[in-house]
Amino acid sequence: MDRIRLIPESTSDILRATDIVEVRIETATASEWRRVSSRLRQRDLELTVAVLEIYKGDSEPQPGAVAPVHTIQSAPAIPRFFALPGVWSNYEPAPGDLFVIFSIAGTPIRVEPMSSAVPDVMRVLRVGAPELSIGATVAVSEGDLENWGFLFAQYLEARLPEVFDDSPGDFQSFLKAVEDQRLPVVVRSILLSAAYTKMMLYDPAPPAFIAELLATTARLLAAPEGAPLREPVLETYLPNLLGITGGLERKQPEDIFGALPAKRATIERFLSGLNIARISEWL
Numbered sequence: 596m597d598r599i600r601l602i603p604e605s606t607s608d609i610l611r612a613t614d615i616v617e618v619r620i621e622t623a624t625a626s627e628w629r630r631v632s633s634r635l636r637q638r639d640l641e642l643t644v645a646v647l648e649i650y651k652g653d654s655e656p657q658p659g660a661v662a663p664v665h666t667i668q669s670a671p672a673i674p675r676f677f678a679l680p681g682v683w684s685n686y687e688p689a690p691g692d693l694f695v696i697f698s699i700a701g702t703p704i705r706v707e708p709m710s711s712a713v714p715d716v717m718r719v720l721r722v723g724a725p726e727l728s729i730g731a732t733v734a735v736s737e738g739d740l741e742n743w744g745f746l747f748a749q750y751l752e753a754r755l756p757e758v759f760d761d762s763p764g765d766f767q768s769f770l771k772a773v774e775d776q777r778l779p780v781v782v783r784s785i786l787l788s789a790a791y792t793k794m795m796l797y798d799p800a801p802p803a804f805i806a807e808l809l810a811t812t813a814r815l816l817a818a819p820e821g822a823p824l825r826e827p828v829l830e831t832y833l834p835n836l837l838g839i840t841g842g843l844e845r846k847q848p849e850d851i852f853g854a855l856p857a858k859r860a861t862i863e864r865f866l867s868g869l870n871i872a873r874i875s876e877w878l
Contacts, residue, residue: 598720602753603699608697612652612704614651614653615652616652616696617650617713618694619647619691623640625668626638633672633673635671635679637670639668640668641663642663643662645660646659646661651716652698668681668683670684682705682706683706686708693709694709711745712744712746718736728757729755729762729768729769730767740775740777741779743778744782751786752785752786752789752793759794766807774811791835792832798843799843799846802851806854809862813865833874839874
């Protein structure tokens, strides 16, 4: 039985993949590049891979076997970067390289270097199935929080709505991790953005949850590690969550402040100090 649940509709690649397999490149042969459009070049890539470990699913072949892989790589034909089709397009696989392949019913949806993928997969494996709560998930993984990667951030983002079903302690644990100085910048951005966007989807979110998020935001944006987040939070996420802009129900300051009296001063000081006209009017 898999220790990672299969959730086909999940936004997490770890959860929606039917199979997660670690492989070693044995041989790699690429054709010449051919231009397929004014913007795109492609080439065929023939690989043989040795299966080293299966983390999810009952894939064939099993560990120890060697299998052929045919894929098409894409590259820009113009001096501009854009998203490329093909899960192998961003790599130059060479014999000895280690990768993790995430697949749905035999079709790869993501390929990641082993060094970044396996630690995140192992974090999810520690959570088990059925999973620990979000708070407990953070607790068992916070020892190496500085090494959290994109895939684990994506996993936490996908599970975050669970906390809105009256689990304030779990939400506090999640936000504590977001504030932690050890957290990589990219992961912090993913998780803080997730807190706002998931809460907006849940609208109207409980005022106490909104107050907790605002208190965390106040502390985080005042710290150096919060600098990259100031513009998206202050220009978009915060006014949309409060219903100042966008189409959500307009929140009342007394409801937000009253839900978390101990942190009212922090939140009021933060919001009033922004000197943003529409937020000042809301106050």
